[in-house]
Amino acid sequence: MLELKIDGWRKGLRFSSAHITPEHKKCGRLHGHTYAIHLRMQGKQDEWGIVLDFGVITDTLKAIGDEIDHLVLVPTESNHYSNLKVTKKDVKFRVTDPYTGEPKEFSFPRQDCALLPLPSTTAEDLAKYVYREFMKRTKFTTDTAFVEVGVDEGYGKGAWYSDAKPVKGKSKVK
Numbered sequence: 001m002l003e004l005k006i007d008g009w010r011k012g013l014r015f016s017s018a019h020i021t022p023e024h025k026k027c028g029r030l031h032g033h034t035y036a037i038h039l040r041m042q043g044k045q046d047e048w049g050i051v052l053d054f055g056v057i058t059d060t061l062k063a064i065g066d067e068i069d070h071l072v073l074v075p076t077e078s079n080h081y082s083n084l085k086v087t088k089k090d091v092k093f094r095v096t097d098p099y100t101g102e103p104k105e106f107s108f109p110r111q112d113c114a115l116l117p118l119p120s121t122t123a124e125d126l127a128k129y130v131y132r133e134f135m136k137r138t139k140f141t142t143d144t145a146f147v148e149v150g151v152d153e154g155y156g157k158g159a160w161y162s163d164a165k166p167v168k169g170k171s172k173v174k
């Protein structure tokens with residue numbers, strides 16, 4: 001078994017986005033980060049010595065990051081966002097201000113938002129999101145023991161996620 005590692009900072013797999021973590025001091029205000037996406041996977045080599053083409057991995061991760069780059073990240077499954085209303089024109093929601101305990105309302109143009117099917121937009125949940133998208137979009141060519149995705153929220157801290165399920169390689173390399 002061999003291990004592949006992709007370092008998102010060095011490979012340029014980055015996105016910069018705005019978010020809110022309601023009811024948390026500082027993070028309960030609208031603010032932004034530059035994020036990096038990392039990946040680690042273990043698998044068997046094919047007859048050319050490859051576990052999974054590095055180009056396939058980085059292109060997929062880059063596409064996932066680009067889709068949420070320079071947008072306001074809005075979790076659609078949060079219990080802490082109330083009155084979430086999405087129209088063609090805009091996205092509106094209400095959260096509780098961490099300092100005053102009062103509700104505050106946000107409204108953004110629809111095209112400036114990424115709606116994510118997540119309970120929050122913490123690095124933890126973003127790592128889950130990127131992992132799931134990567135697994136949906138990737139055709140594994142060899143048997144893979146595990147894939148793990150990391151999302152750093154700024155340099156030096158991040159969260160890693162894997163469902164730890166092995167994947168059967170579906171086809172030979174073209």
Ligand SMILES: [Zn+2]
Nearest residue numbers: 019027031033
């Ligand atoms: Zn933050």
